[in-house]
Amino acid sequence: MSEFILPEYSALMSVYKNDKAEYLNAAIDSMAGQTHTPHDYVIVCDGPLTPELDACLVDWGKRLGSALKVVRLKENHGLGYALNAGLSECRCNIVARMDADDISRHERCEVLLSKMVSEQLDLVGGAIEEFDREPGDMGAVRMPPLSKKNIDTWLKGRNPFNHVSVVFDRHMVDLVGGYEPFPWMEDYWLWARMIAKGCRCANVPDVVADVRTGEGMYARRSNMSYLKSQVRFFSELRKLGLVGRMGQVKAVAERAVATLLPTGLVKLVYNKLLRTRAGDGRGC
Numbered sequence: 460m461s462e463f464i465l466p467e468y469s470a471l472m473s474v475y476k477n478d479k480a481e482y483l484n485a486a487i488d489s490m491a492g493q494t495h496t497p498h499d500y501v502i503v504c505d506g507p508l509t510p511e512l513d514a515c516l517v518d519w520g521k522r523l524g525s526a527l528k529v530v531r532l533k534e535n536h537g538l539g540y541a542l543n544a545g546l547s548e549c550r551c552n553i554v555a556r557m558d559a560d561d562i563s564r565h566e567r568c569e570v571l572l573s574k575m576v577s578e579q580l581d582l583v584g585g586a587i588e589e590f591d592r593e594p595g596d597m598g599a600v601r602m603p604p605l606s607k608k609n610i611d612t613w614l615k616g617r618n619p620f621n622h623v624s625v626v627f628d629r630h631m632v633d634l635v636g637g638y639e640p641f642p643w644m645e646d647y648w649l650w651a652r653m654i655a656k657g658c659r660c661a662n663v664p665d666v667v668a669d670v671r672t673g674e675g676m677y678a679r680r681s682n683m684s685y686l687k688s689q690v691r692f693f694s695e696l697r698k699l700g701l702v703g704r705m706g707q708v709k710a711v712a713e714r715a716v717a718t719l720l721p722t723g724l725v726k727l728v729y730n731k732l733l734r735t736r737a738g739d740g741r742g743c
Contacts, residue, residue: 463576465569467498468626469549473505473541474559480511482560482671487519489563490555495572497555500527503545506535539638539645546629546637555626560671561587562594567667571626574663581631582653582660584620585667594669603662610660614651615702616710620660622646624667631658642688648695655699686718 470490474483490497500523502516520527528548532541546554553575555568571583589599601621604613613619632638635652638645654660693707702710 463573465495465572465576466553467551468553468555468568468572469551470497470500470555470557471503471542471545471549472501472557472559473503473538473545474508474512475505475535475541476508476512478512478559480509480515483512483515484519485562486557486559487515489561489565490557490568491523492565493563493568494566495569497568498526499550501530501545501548502527503530503532503541505532505537505541507533537640537642537645539640542645543637546632549629552629553626554629554632556622556624558623558670561623562669564667564669566665567624568626570663570665570667571624574661575626575628578659578661580659580661581628582620582625582650582658583627583663584625584660585663585665587621587624587668587670588666589670589672591672597672599672600666602664605662605664607660610662611654611701614654615696615706616713618647618650620646620650620662621668621670623670631656641692643685644688644692648692651696651699651701655701683718686714689714 472486487500487502490500500519504512504516508516516529520529530544530548532544542556553572555571557563567585571585574580575583584603586600586602588594588597589601590596603621604610604619610619631653632649635649635656638649639652641648650658650660690711693702693710696702697704697707
């Protein structure tokens with residue numbers, strides 16, 4: 460149990476037609492099973508869903524009652540647009556992000572909110588463990604930088620927060636205009652603008668969520684459109700004064716090399732260099 464009085468919070472999720480109903484069910488269940496449960500749940504349907512996904516939402520509507528708000532968009536607009544639509548429906552100032560195919564560990568929100576309250580932070584994230592078929596089958600942990608100093612350093616070349624892990628103060632998000640359209644980079648771009656505005660932030664070393672991975676994630680990193688988005692991102696990051704000219708060039712060069720590599724090699728590099736093994740004690 461936390462020694463602090465924890466604030467109420469909203470759980471925010473986006474779902475679209477390609478998500479699987481069984482994964483969505485597990486994701487919602489993991490939030491409903493938190494040691495400090497959400498005050499309300501906002502799930503944005505980013506365009507029409509499959510009958511199976513709709514049935515899952517109907518079932519959870521019966522179980523959660525008025526605590527569940529389902530927002531339906533007529534067309535698929537993308538993650539950033541959907542999350543902005545959901546933010547306006549959240550009843551609490553503190554919001555916990557969740558993806559429709561990942562699993563929050565039971566103490567996730569208690570741990571993150573304890574950190575937020577004790578240090579008066581605007582944004583808190585944690586480590587995640589990736590899996591293929593079931594949690595624990597890969598043992599690959601993405602350990603983020605913990606201190607604000609290290610977060611600022613990471614920001615120059617890598618996303619310092621695992622999006623699915625975070626809780627944030629909606630006032631700070633609103634201050635910078637919320638999520639903005641930026642293919643594959645909506646969360647990274649949001650953190651950058653928040654930090655440029657003086658956001659107080661940190662990560663905890665605890666693994667707070669189990670995250671599904673797959674070949675699509677690695678193939679995306681070999682996609683030319685993905686590279687173009689990254690080039691634009693680091694240009695914008697420099698305009699904010701968060702990275703210098705040489706840092707911008709270095710970051711873009713690293714991503715250009717990754718784009719030219721075969722997907723299998725991208726996967727190897729990604730797992731060997733950017734991931735730790737569960738329990739090995741490494742991290743920042």
